[in-house]
Amino acid sequence: MSQWPDTRILDLLGIEQPIIQGPLAGATTSAMVIAVSNAGGLGSMPAAMLSIEQLREELKTIRQHTQRPFNVNFFCHQPPPPDEQRAQDWKNLLEPYYRELGVDFDAPTPVSNRAPFDNAACEVLEEFRPEVVSFHFGLPEKSLLDRVKATGAKVLSSATTVEEAIWLEQHGCDAIIAMGYEAGGHRGMFLSDDLSSQVGTFALVPQIVDAVKVPVIAAGGIGDARGVAAAFVLGASAVQVGTAYLFTPEAKVSASHQKALRTAKESETAVTNIFTGRPARGILNRVMRELGPMSAKAPVFPLAGGALMPLRAKAEADFSSLWAGQAFTLGVEMTSAALTRRLADEALAKLTH
The missing domain is CATH 3.20.20.70 (Aldolase class I)
Structure with missing residues (x-):
């Protein structure tokens, strides 16, 4: 009972x-x-x-x-219809990061799915x-x-x-x-x-x-x-x-995500659409702070992440989604x-x- x-x-x-x-x-x-x-x-x-x-x-x-x-x-x-102009505008917004990190801006953009x-x-x-x-x-x-x-x-x-x-x-x-x-x-x-x-x-x-x-x-x-x-x-x-x-x-969590979970302050999460195109809560990192957590330029879900993939490969903590709820410090x-x-x-x- x-x-x-x-x-x-x-x-x-x-x-x-x-x-x-x-x-x-x-x-x-x-x-x-x-x-x-x-x-x-x-x-x-x-x-x-x-x-x-x-x-x-x-x-x-x-x-x-x-x-x-x-x-x-x-x-x-519902999978979105292709919007090549929006995808290019989004990638253009990220171009300074490509240059800074030495990533080939003209290479085909990976698909985030x-x-x-x-x-x-x-x-x-x-x-x-x-x-x-x-x-x-x-x-x-x-x-x-x-x-x-x-x-x-x-x-x-x-x-x-x-x-x-x-x-x-x-x-x-x-x-x-x-x-x-x-x-x-x-x-x-x-x-x-x-x-x-x-x-x-x-x-x-x-x-x-x-x-x-x-x-x-x-x-x-x-x-x-x-x-x-x-x-x-x-x-x-x-x-x-x-x-x-x-x-x-048992969790499969990257080293940068683990570090953020253990060192960020309780006030350092925000709802963002820049990693996938749909609002999701994660720990603030460089790209969220510099672009703002919500961007009207981000392609619709789930396509926004593609242009970030080459940047994430070079600087994971700065350009990857560090998902966490507001009680993560517990x-x-x-x-x-x-x-x-x-x-x-x-x-x-x-x-x-």
């Missing part, structure tokens, strides 16, 4: 602890997913930066090493049948979503406003991730692109809880047991924790399994005493 005050997510997803490891594209490994799921939480494998072959291999590894439920996460954006959920990805889900599938930037088209549901998977997606939460419930979500403005990585926005009206976690969670009937998962700025307990007090049935897992040995070095258990045990102690 669970002692948690709200067991709807535990019952829905078949997990023991209401701790969902955030799907951190590029940083999450199958080892992290396995460790979190085996510790009683929900491990989450991000698929947006994997080829179909890589996704299949990761899911095969996860299935071999855990019998517990796990989540696979996909982006469901994030794969949206499609038929091929859906076939992999039908093969491996993960217990949970989550989406970012809304939901895929109905025919694909129906196929996901036919596998028996529970469907989650991120809402950054009450309006998005209601839309997700109406379109078949089994639970909603209430993503506050504090969260690291890409904002889950899909009904609006107005950053000025984005809501913080503590204001967003209770309003979404009041607006929908499905269980709500709090995300954004939750870095320790205090945040987990607070989310439950606000009406959440679980939490999704991302940045804290970047401090675990991060502690421990394994993914130990972090999952600590968040659950300490939060439950706060809620039951």
Whole structure:
């Protein structure tokens, strides 16, 4: 018998602890997913930066090493039409950096990509049948979503406003991730692109809880047991924790990203579109400071990163995305399994005493 005050997510997803490891594209490994799921939480494998072959291999590894439920996460954006003029204007803006670093400005620009959920990805889900599938930037088209549901998977997606939460419930979500403005990585926005009206976690969670009937998962700025307990007090049935897992040995994080996580001040994150073309929160670095974190010239998602790739190869810390949420200074070095258990045990102690 669970002692948690709200067991709807535990019952829905078949997990023991209401701790969902955030799907951190590029940083999450199958080892992290396995460790979190085996510790009683929900491990989450991000698929947006994997080829179909890589996704299949990761899911095969996860299935071999855990019998517990796990989540696979996909982006469901619409790939943009080519805009050669905008791409060239963006590269021209970066030309001084090319000159400074001795990078060939006239060489072809690499392509930066994030794969949206499609038929091929859906076939992999039908093969491996993960217990949970989550989406970012809304939901895929109905025919694909129906196929996901036919596998028996529970469907989650991120809402950054009450309006998005209601839309997700109406379109078949089994639970909603209430993503506050504090969260690291890409904002889950899909009904609006107005950053000025984005809501913080503590204001967003209770309003979404009041607006929908499905269980709500709090995300954004939750870095320790205090945040987990607070989310439950606000009406959440679980939490999704991302940045804290970047401090675990199972995370695949570059040396410059590791250094930034451990040395930056708590006020040094910002929402930026210059790395991918879509708003995402990361630790400030040189290119964010000098161009400004938001640029109207950045090509639309996911194309902005291509022109930065050659610069990143020369000066990684200055030109790469250092994704992190606002609570990153709460991060502690421990394994993914130990972090999952600590968040659950300490939060439950706060809620039951």
